[in-house]
Each structure stands twice: as C-alpha cells, then as structure tokens.
Amino acid sequence: MRPALFAASLLAATACTAQGTQPAATGGAKPFAETVVADLDSPWAMTFLPDRTMLVTEKEGQLLHVSADGKKVRTITTLPVDSAGQGGLMDVVLAPDFATSKRVYLSYSAAGPGGKGVVLARGTLSGAAGAETLGGIETLFRATPFVEGNGHYSGRIAFSPDGKYLFFTNGERQKFDPAQDPKATLGKLLRLTPDGRPAPGNPLAAQGFRPEVWSYGHRNLLGIAFDAQGNLWEQEMGPKGGDEVNLIVAGKNYGYPKASNGSHYDGRDIPDHKPGDGFEAPKVSWNPVISPGGLMIYSGGLFPAWKGDAFIGGLSSKALIRVDIAGTNATKGDQFDMGARIREVEQGPEGAIYLLEDGGDSQGRLIKLTPRG
Template structure:
C-alpha cells in the first residue's frame, strides 16, 4: 500500500509546496500550491483531525493527509459527460463518529442524465468507501451535459441542501413536478423533512425547498445558518441569492442577463412573487464555489462572501451587509476557480481548475 500511495503522490505532483504573494485589500497574502497535476478537480473538503479530500470530475476521490495522497476506492459509477461527473464532496460535522462522506454526481436516470447523491463510510485505513448507498436522484433526466449544480451543504439541523441545475431545460426550472433548477432539502437517509415547504402537496415534489434556479454551483451557510448560493446566468445575470423556504427565484421568467443570441429573457428583471438576487454580475463571471468567511485570520473580511470566477480567473470578494463585489483577488494561480473553502485554521483554500491544482492563502 505504501508504494501505491507514493506512486499516486508523484502522479499528482504532491511534494514540496511552492509559494508566491498576491496584493489584496488586507495587504500581501501568501498563495501556496498544496498539490498539482490534477485532472479537472471540482470540490474540496476538510477532515476533522487533519487532512482533506477532493474530487476529480472524471470519477476519482482522493484523500491527502500527512504528506500522502491516496485514491479512495469504492466511489459510485458516474456518467462523465460535459459538465457532469463526480462533483461535490461533503464531510458532515459528526464525521469523527460516523466516518460518512457524501458525494454528488451525474448518472443515467429516466429520460437522460441527472444528478444524484450517495453516502459511504470511509474505511479505517482511509483507502475505500464502504456501504455506499444512493440517497437521492433527480426524478427525470435530460440530454446534453450542462447545468448539474450539485453542491451539498449540511444545514444546522443536520439535513442536507443540494443545489440542482435545470440541465439546460429552461422551462423545467418552473415545473415543480421535476427537480430541475431547484434547491432540495433532504435528510441524511434521503427521506423528506416534514417541514419542507411542499410536503403534502400532491402536485409538487416534496424535496423541493426553492426553485427557479439556473445552475447554482456555489453554496454555503452564513453565521446565522441561512443558505446562500451563487448561480450562473446566461449572458450576464450571474446571481448571489439568499435562499428562502418555498421561494421562486425566477429563472427563466426573470433575469438580469440575456440569451447568448442577444434576445431578451422572459419578462425582464422583475415580477411580483419572484425573488430578486442579493447581487448580480453583468457581464457574467461564471461563478463556482462560494464561501462565507469567519474572520479568523483576516478580521476585516468577517462575513464576506468569496466566489470563484471560471470565466475571468479571479476570486470575487463581496461585502457581507449590502452585498456587492468589493475586490477581485487575482493571480496566475486563480485560473478557473472551481471551489473555495475555509480551512480549519482560517486559511482560504481554492481549486484552480485551469492550473489543475489546489492552493492555500495565508497572511
């Protein structure tokens, strides 16, 4: 096993860390490459007691701990098509007791390809997922490889929020008989919480918590436990939304963007009964990954939102009160920022999909 771990480490470019500095509003920060040589990395999470796990979209899950990188066996089979594949990884707060790891991914479902969520137990030697079981899948799939969403966030009460894109099928985001374009809320065993907004409504899927989303690829809880998401618009109209129970966020009826053809989307930018974004970008930055910072290492950034840009290769820092972009953190390392998370010590970690690497920002 030791030889296998070393071989994986060499293949991934795991070795002596290299560091550079970037100028920010908080002064110079150090950006350190933690691991490189990755194949389309998508998500990153930390383990209690040290180490972290990350996914590669083609289907691999890795654990990095004490200078060693291990490929974890037993992950679900995925359909790696377009933007789909093995996507998010979530480590629950009680991992030390349960050793459960939650994964989102794309798979064949009725009608095409859709998103799913599974959970497995990490073996004692950290090399395999065991007792893997699927706890959710979209009720209908779609053709093509776009807009899977797929971030998983553990709520304060232990339930799970999962973001789901509309799979390029715009009208489906307003169809409550389909999971497309929604944020769902489920229990850890896949059952539906009794206080979900549409429980008991025969015309609505009970997992749906909010709807009218396009492709939410960033999600995080704030200090009060509220869920925030960052989602892709079309040509313009990328949004940051504070999720509300039972709310309709408007896509594709309202948007601050336009179709790629230049044509108007829906009815304009507002309609009664549909939510307005907390912030929107025009032009689009292609947001992916959202983190709300604790202030541990940079007190001046407490409560700020950090969102990765896939299109313009920077980390967007947004003020936490009247939400708006106040800074762009940018360097050669921030090429297609896919995910951004806070480490246990307050350091900011991010995945550079373009660099095939994971970086850490420290003072």
C-alpha cells in the same frame, strides 16, 4: 466587512518563489500569499477531515485523500460517473455526526433511463490513518427527470446548522422550463433528510410541488452555504449575463427563466428582475459574468476583516471574488485576479483559504492563501 481595512496590506512586499509561497498571479499585489499544496487532475470540490487532511473530488470520478502538506495523494474510491461535458464527481461533504458515523456525502452525474442526472450518495470512511478507504456507498437521491445533455447538473450539498437537514442543488440541465415545473426537481434547491428523503414541512408540497422542493426558479446552482446567523446563501450561473448571489427564502420563486438580469445566449431577452414581479431578486448580480464556482462563508481568524463575508471561485473570470455580507444584505467586494479558473473555495481549519483550480495548463492546483506580512 470593507476593502479599506485591507488597503495597507495591498502594498505589502512581493511573495516568495518556488514550491511554496508564490508571487501573485496577475493584477498586482494582493493581501495574501499563495502556496501551492498539490497538483491534481481537474479537481472539483474538497473538504477537511478532523486530522487536517483533505478529501478532494476529481472530474473523472476519483475521490482523493490528500495529506495536510499535499505530499501524499491517494485515490480512496472511484465512482461510476458520466463525466462528459460539465459532468463529473462533484461535491464532497462530511456528515454532521462524522466523528462517530464516519459518513461522507458525495454528488455526481450519472447516466440512466431517460438520459442523465445528478445523484446524491454517501459512503463510510474506514481504515487506519494513511490507509483510509470509502466503502458502503449507497445512492440516496436521484434528480427527476433524467434528461439528455451534459450541462447544468449543479450538485452542491450543505447541511443545516442543526445537522437535521441536507440541502441539495439540482440544476435545470439547460432545459429552461423545468425550473418552473412543480413536478421536476430540476432548477430547484431541495431540502432532504440525511437519508435522502423529503424533509417534513417543506413549504411547496401543498401546492403540488415535489415534496423535496425548498425553492425554485434557479438555473445552475454551483454554491450553497450557511452563515453564522443561519441564513442560507446560494450562487448560480446566469445566462448571458446575470450571474447571481441569492439569499434563499423557503418557498420562493427566483424567477428563471421568466426573470433574469441576463439574456438567452441566442439573443432573446429575459425580463430583468424588478419590484413587484413576484420573483425573488438576487442580492448581487454580475454582467459581464464571473462564472461562479463554489461558495464559502468565511469564519476564520487569519483574515479578520473578511469574517462573515462570502467567497466565490470565478471560472471564466479566473478570479477569487469576495462578497460583503451584512445581515441579509450583500454587496460586491474584491475581485482578485488569480490567472486560472477557480472551481472551489474552502476554509481550512487554521483559517487559511484554499482554492482548487479547474484544469487548464496547470491541470488543477490546490492552493493555500495566507495573509502577507
């Protein structure tokens, strides 16, 4: 969808004040009003329950239950995370059959033999409304290998549209070469069964890769989402330059660290993506970087001009970024200055857009975006 469709709304009246609708953070009028729903402590990810309440993860390991109005916030379980550096309790996603199974999937960083790595787990939500707890938590999958360091865990989760498969991101842990190593899950997008086992028919197992691998040559994959046509989109942090949005194709090599539109932080060059190099090039890349966090494909009705587009949280860019998706192509759209690091973007059941700020002076607010007017 095109920014011009919202041009008129960019001149809309200023937002209201106080706890509730707030003025635009910086950078002039935006086509949405911002409502602070809750104040949290370094939140990472969120999902909506059928009753419109929310589950929110926090870096130190707490899984929160947040009421729809944000006035009631409870910890319903705490996981044994290693939260140093970029570690923490990461994604939270409901099982496709949540209505009957009450299962909730989580990812987090943990210490173990060999160092640290990302873990996929699930538990079962139980209890009366307002008194829910998450129990029966079991580990389903652990990245291979565990290595030293505190960065690039990734840990994003998405279910296929038919609910049969779970896609799980494993970052390359700032080790570069594992992204190309067929014996490691690091730097890969994995396709698993809902029980955490390798999904049958993964395309690279016959070539000697670990049987979980769906695509490889990734760096720090911090967002995955399916669009309405069943295409799987992924965003990842590039090195010094070269943040990416990719259309994921089964079995493909996305190049890192052999190809990237950025360079190593020590100044060493990485060859740019180019036709015929054998690698899948990104659909969109950024240099200077946006430091992407979270990815959502919008399908609601409150912002009809944006239906089908991707939204990404910007960390160092302190922005909400829109990417215009047209079939299997993508182009840059809007970049809204939010004045704070945006870790997560989620669509609410009513079609509003929800953001999680990533710490800083505000400690991490939950903000709801609705159309002006």
